[in-house]
Amino acid sequence: MRILLAGAGHAHLGLLRHARRLRTAGVDLSLISPPRFHYSGLATGILSGALAPDAGEIDVARLAADVGVAFHPSEVAAIDREGRQITLEDGTTLPWDALSLNIGSRTADLHALGDAAGVWAVKPLSQLLDLGRWLNAEIALTGRCPALVVAGTGQAGIEVTAALVGLCERSCVTPRVTLVGPPPGGVWAPPAAIRSVVAAIERRGASILDGTVVSRGERRCRLASGQEIGCDALVLATGLVAPRLAGGLDLPVDPAGRLMTLPTLQTTEDARIFATGDCAVGASDPRPCVGVFGVRASPVLAHNLAALAGGRPLRAFRPQTTWLSIMDLGDGTGLALRGHAWWLGRLPLSLKRRLDLGFVARARAAPVAGERPDV
Template structure:
């Protein structure tokens, strides 16, 4: 039996193609929360351009239609010697092989004070709730709430753009601060400069520094600055979930599970990984959804190979990849290597790719036939 822990990009593909596992004599089981929220559409929802339902996949329905045994919930522990997983329900599940595709979580968000709402960018449902909170506030006042976004990575910039877009749709003057610690290092420098120009032109205030605390109505920076703040969005770095560190397996400096190119752990060939929670040792890449998508066919093949004895394949992550940011105003910023463009066509391409992924995952499949041979 092969257990899929988490419903990330790679595992959704494996579930859709699970007939290949059964044909190889491998019984798949999926353990994940019922709803998958697609990261590529999260800021589109936050900006008000899309409804939350556009970014959701019913994992239980998908598993049932694909003939995959499904258990709602999360894995909270593992006994590698006995090959058992511990679920948050208390159930213990034996496995022959297990794969982790559980994404990432926000690091260092601290504790929110009652009068200052703190919204981490992960889980993505927090961004959907932030939109509801901002819309509710807009119904009771003519002034937009003050939103501080902490984080100078792509997520921080994109969230600041999305919040600004939501305020624009609500016909309110945006009151958004983007707090950036150091010079942003992602993407081509000219693309970053152009994005800064766009955001400041739309009313976003860029502040150098690091948020270290927050109290009612304000947040505090390391240099002593105090910014007005009704809602603090925390986008200052991501880390793998604590479960990865609890596996007792080698991890990289950033906490991700270290993998062979076969996507198996470098220390246990029955434990696989994909997506943001793992990294291929010989070809490290940053966390990005594209790598989970590209790794999925390799993961599917190698899990099936456990049953039919075929040689394992290796995953070779590309050196450059397309990344498109939703700017919340009908435009996108597309980047690949040193090439970039900003405009409506970039967002149109992003919507085509992201909504296409959702459509493929929702598309109905014929019920798979039960295989008669023995299972792994």
């Protein structure tokens, strides 16, 4: 059975460790992905300058080679469900018997701001890393922080604002960072935790402005209210939605365009297409876009792809109902969140570093014994 893995997100990175088991089950596995993966848990630490630029980078091409999986360093441009083939960005077509999607998410861009010069989105993460390089170069050139506007007051907007302030603190320049959006709130953290973290970034020099960025002009941004504010760089942290590729499949999706899946990780109306991570959402147990769900789904996905090839029963993935999330606030502190519990301080960040650097080290390491290619 020819199974194509589209995207080297968290679930597929884990699945590579099961390559031999899949081969034994009769699966001919191929992976299509950009050659390098950027791990989101370390992205804001890199942006703030606390970590080296390559701290979260994983060489996917090498990992695939290590386990004998055919690798195509490209992106899937189109999927033909009827004809059971995909087209890559360079025009190559590949046939499949089953397809597994782990292609992450993109930043929602309701006001089509993303294509203008001087606009960076939090996803794909490569843009956030480019923003850090640009900002460091600007500060080195001018000796001051350019006017930075972060659109979106959710978890990513607040974390990125904190990281930008951290970058300024490390460069010994006064931060000029404005976070624009509705008053910070939402279900991602208890209200008291959000108030504490917002107060902390305001104390460090960030400003919060109630509004919506609707357009971008020369060194300015316009808000829905008509107000204009100075803006040399605009960062979009306006929510995560599924890549357009997922929406183009004519399969059921949620309002964010995420493919609806069964507990077996198959899409609800095409048993030959599996989807995991941010591009998917369990129809019976929806969860937000958080990396841990892809990591946890990985062994179930490996089992189910092997079971599909062998004609055996598939297993169910049951995502946890509470999970740990730790924000890096760019100044050596972090905000840990789990259900209704939260903790702001230095210890949460040390724990985050241990977990995230551990993840990257394990993902970079040679595959576990017994999973080396037998060819």
